[in-house]
Amino acid sequence: MKFVDEFRDGDLAxxxxxxxxxLAEPGRHxxxxxxxxxxxxxxxKHGIEDHLPETVxxxxxxxxxxxxxxxxxxxxAIALAKLPDVIFTxxxxxxxxxxxxxxxxxxxxxxxxxxxxxxxLDALKIARKNPDKQVIFLAIGFETTAPSTALTLMRAKAxxxxxxxxxxxxxxxxxxxKALLESPDLRLDAFIGPGHVSTVVGCRPYEFIPAQYGQPxxxxxxxxxxxxxSIYMIMKQLGEGRAEVENQYGRVVPWEGNMRALDVLDxxxxxxxxxxxxxxxxxxxxxLKLSDAYADFDAELRFDVPGVRVxxxxxxxxxxxxxxxxxxxxxxxxxTACTPETPIGTCMVSxxxxxxxxxxFGRFARSKARTGS
Amino acid sequence: MADLEQEVLARIERQRRLKxxxxxxxxxxxxxxxMKATHTLVAGLFEPNFSNEALxxxxxxxxxxxxxxxxxxxxDAFVVKPLVFPGGSIGELAVNGTVNDLxxxxxxxxxxxxxFVLEEGxxxxxxxxxxxxxxxxxxxxxxxxxxGDTKVVERGKADGMYISTAGIGxxxxxxxxxxxxxRPGDRILCSGTIGDHGTAVMLARGELELxxxxxxxxxxxxxxxxxxxxxxxxxxxxxxxxxxxxxxTVLNELAQDADVGIVLQEDAVPLQPAVKGACEILxxxxxxxxxxxxxxAVVAPEAADDALxxxxxxxxxxxxxxxxxxxxxxxxxVLVRTGFGGTRIMDMLIGDPLPRIC
Numbered sequence: 001m002k003f004v005d006e007f008r009d010g011d012l013a014x015x016x017x018x019x020x021x022x023l024a025e026p027g028r029h030x031x032x033x034x035x036x037x038x039x040x041x042x043x044x045k046h047g048i049e050d051h052l053p054e055t056v057x058x059x060x061x062x063x064x065x066x067x068x069x070x071x072x073x074x075x076x077a078i079a080l081a082k083l084p085d086v087i088f089t090x091x092x093x094x095x096x097x098x099x100x101x102x103x104x105x106x107x108x109x110x111x112x113x114x115x116x117x118x119x120x121l122d123a124l125k126i127a128r129k130n131p132d133k134q135v136i137f138l139a140i141g142f143e144t145t146a147p148s149t150a151l152t153l154m155r156a157k158a159x160x161x162x163x164x165x166x167x168x169x170x171x172x173x174x175x176x177x178k179a180l181l182e183s184p185d186l187r188l189d190a191f192i193g194p195g196h197v198s199t200v201v202g203c204r205p206y207e208f209i210p211a212q213y214g215q216p217x218x219x220x221x222x223x224x225x226x227x228x229x230s231i232y233m234i235m236k237q238l239g240e241g242r243a244e245v246e247n248q249y250g251r252v253v254p255w256e257g258n259m260r261a262l263d264v265l266d267x268x269x270x271x272x273x274x275x276x277x278x279x280x281x282x283x284x285x286x287x288l289k290l291s292d293a294y295a296d297f298d299a300e301l302r303f304d305v306p307g308v309r310v311x312x313x314x315x316x317x318x319x320x321x322x323x324x325x326x327x328x329x330x331x332x333x334x335x336t337a338c339t340p341e342t343p344i345g346t347c348m349v350s351x352x353x354x355x356x357x358x359x360x361f362g363r364f365a366r367s368k369a370r371t372g373s
Numbered sequence: 374m375a376d377l378e379q380e381v382l383a384r385i386e387r388q389r390r391l392k393x394x395x396x397x398x399x400x401x402x403x404x405x406x407x408m409k410a411t412h413t414l415v416a417g418l419f420e421p422n423f424s425n426e427a428l429x430x431x432x433x434x435x436x437x438x439x440x441x442x443x444x445x446x447x448x449d450a451f452v453v454k455p456l457v458f459p460g461g462s463i464g465e466l467a468v469n470g471t472v473n474d475l476x477x478x479x480x481x482x483x484x485x486x487x488x489f490v491l492e493e494g495x496x497x498x499x500x501x502x503x504x505x506x507x508x509x510x511x512x513x514x515x516x517x518x519x520x521g522d523t524k525v526v527e528r529g530k531a532d533g534m535y536i537s538t539a540g541i542g543x544x545x546x547x548x549x550x551x552x553x554x555x556r557p558g559d560r561i562l563c564s565g566t567i568g569d570h571g572t573a574v575m576l577a578r579g580e581l582e583l584x585x586x587x588x589x590x591x592x593x594x595x596x597x598x599x600x601x602x603x604x605x606x607x608x609x610x611x612x613x614x615x616x617x618x619x620x621x622t623v624l625n626e627l628a629q630d631a632d633v634g635i636v637l638q639e640d641a642v643p644l645q646p647a648v649k650g651a652c653e654i655l656x657x658x659x660x661x662x663x664x665x666x667x668x669x670a671v672v673a674p675e676a677a678d679d680a681l682x683x684x685x686x687x688x689x690x691x692x693x694x695x696x697x698x699x700x701x702x703x704x705x706x707v708l709v710r711t712g713f714g715g716t717r718i719m720d721m722l723i724g725d726p727l728p729r730i731c
Contacts, residue, residue, distance in 0.1 A: 001646055001649050001650055001653065004653060008711075008712055008713050013713050014714060044717060045717060046711050046713040046715050047711050047713065047715015047716045047717050050716055051715065096723075105401055105403075106399065108401070109401045110399065118655075224713045224715075329378050330377075330381075334381065335381065335384070335385035335388070336384065336385060340723050341409055341413070341723050360718065360720050361717040361718050361720075362717060363385065363720075364382070364703050364706060364708060364716075365382060365702075365703065
């Protein structure tokens with residue numbers, strides 16, 4: 001298939017793998033964090049680690065929108081979904097995320113009208129078709145998805161659609177990266193920058209990473225060759241003793257970002273003073289809420305939500321996984337008490353979660369697999 | 374790989390081999406998707422309660438010996454939405470689905486029953502068309518519909534109609550298909566392009582605002598099954614029809630039932646460009662998408678080429694391909710060699726991203 005197969009070429013991959021191996025200094029161990037959950041998914045799905053020398057270790061980061069939603073927010077969402085005459089809409093991934101007592105999919109089986117949509121505009125359509133119902137959209141995601149929520153809200157406002165509202169869980173990418181870099185339990189060499197977030201925010205916001213922490217950042221695309229090439233660019237920077245922000249995903253990411261999208265975000269959202277991230281705790285100015293001009297569309301203002309903070313289950317180590325401090329398999333409940341069928345933590349739910357990606361794609365002994373055909 | 378990681382993985386595999394227990398509080402759509410949740414429901418509730426030898430295989434059809442006759446018996450229910458979609462309709466599916474469960478069990482389909490659950494207010498012409506489609510499909514597949522039942526439910530229930538069929542077939546004496554006969558080294562064949570049916574139905578619902586020229590592959594597969602029996606019977610280990618859950622789910626079930634590993638060559642799996650494109654856009658792996666006119670066969674290595682020739686000589690089998698082989702390790706798992714040169718697992722999913730496709 002055109003524009004896809006070119007980025008999955010096995011021969012090119014092997015040639016890049018050779019060049020990466022040549023750049024790896026003997027005796028040195030490299031820890032590179034892919035910030036974005038989409039990258040984690042690609043890495044496992046295409047078996048990218050098979051092309052890397054053992055000394056180049058990929059560490060999975062916090063950039064999975066579903067994974068960072070704390071349990072209390074899920075409970076709030078379920079409370080909204082169970083209100084009479086409400087149609088609750090969300091992305092499919094969110095439906096299985098466990099709250100304090102069950103998930104949205106359980107609420108659906110119990111009678112709540114929960115529907116999954118591919119886009120917030122689909123939720124708007126449902127609202128137009130059902131004027132006697134209140135339609136709530138559960139908005140999640142980094143700056144990647146926030147503009148589409150913003151445009152949806154602008155349209156709802158222009159149409160005067162009174163039965164539509166948004167429960168906003170949009171988060172921003174830079175604060176958790178700062179929190180990670182300040183964290184004493186993790187030593188990294190470089191970052192693979194999140195591609196889709198950067199289509200909106202551009203590359204400038206990452207400049208503090210090389211400037212203050214001396215680590216390279218390469219913003220990367222989501223096809224397997226994109227990732228291998230970005231790892232090559234990182235290894236080259238490290239080999240040459242450089243630390244800068246580079247853009248591997250230039251075909252999509254403009255250096256300055258998307259000004260129109262940023263303007264739209266400015267109009268519709270404002271920063272929350274603080275927001276709870278699953279496993280990472282409260283991070284100040286790390287999330288968005290609806291601005292005063294759009295407050296009428298804020299589901300948390302229109303309806304009563306419990307707003308109770310629920311502590312993560314004791315056994316769950318999603319926080320450590322999200323910070324890259326432990327690998328998924330190092331979590332005590334990984335694969336036994338916590339599986340995709342009965343997830344305890346969010347990282348096991350989303351297809352972009354490190355635990356789900358490792359469980360679904362990477363859970364095998366590579367040494368044994370190599371001996372097979 | 375670190376020893377500790379190996380230990381963790383071994384522990385997980387031990388746990389996965391435990392008989393599933395059905396502990397869910399309510400039925401969700403996932404229980405009907407033909408994947409992990411369905412498996413847990415069947416193996417954890419139905420099988421232990423109905424416990425008997427013929428059921429224990431949990432295969433596509435039960436093997437029965439009645440008065441010296443070797444028979445296969447199966448049943449299936451159809452709740453597809455919409456009732457009519459490019460390349461087929463619920464009536465045609467109701468015949469082919471049951472015929473194919475018999476065919477891949479090595480049995481020539483003989484007779485079907487049909488039970489109709491109809492919604493009050495259903496346009497009689499819609500029913501006429503589906504009954505006509507069933508008659509045509511039955512004739513084409515060489516079966517007779519010999520018994521039936523009709524129920525009507527209130528308006529708003531049953532989405533127009535549900536159909537349930539049961540079928541009986543005579544097992545071919547030349548084969549005794551069983552997953553337990555699968556051995557390392559065996560080859561795996563797929564009779565044609567995958568994911569056509571599920572993709573066609575999904576697009577026909579019109580919820581995705583995605584247009585593509587994709588027809589369901591709904592068709593009987595007895596001709597394909599018989600061609601394999603004729604050509605390579607002693608080397609034919611097992612056949613399955615990859616309906617809900619797709620090729621991925623069928624291969625996982627085979628790997629678990631036979632306690633072997635299966636290694637799949639991603640590039641070798643036949644796939645229509647339009648299906649590939651639609652699945653790529655929607656983030657769905659076509660390996661998990663339903664087929665209604667395909668079979669997956671496992672044959673001894675020396676018979677692989679003959680089996681491929683046999684399939685390709687049949688209508689509906691022109692694009693058959695060798696897609697993988699059976700290995701010692703890792704037991705109970707399916708590994709995929711990606712076109713990119715990497716390796717990953719292809720596990721069973723919990724639920725289907727596309728409900729109500731058959």
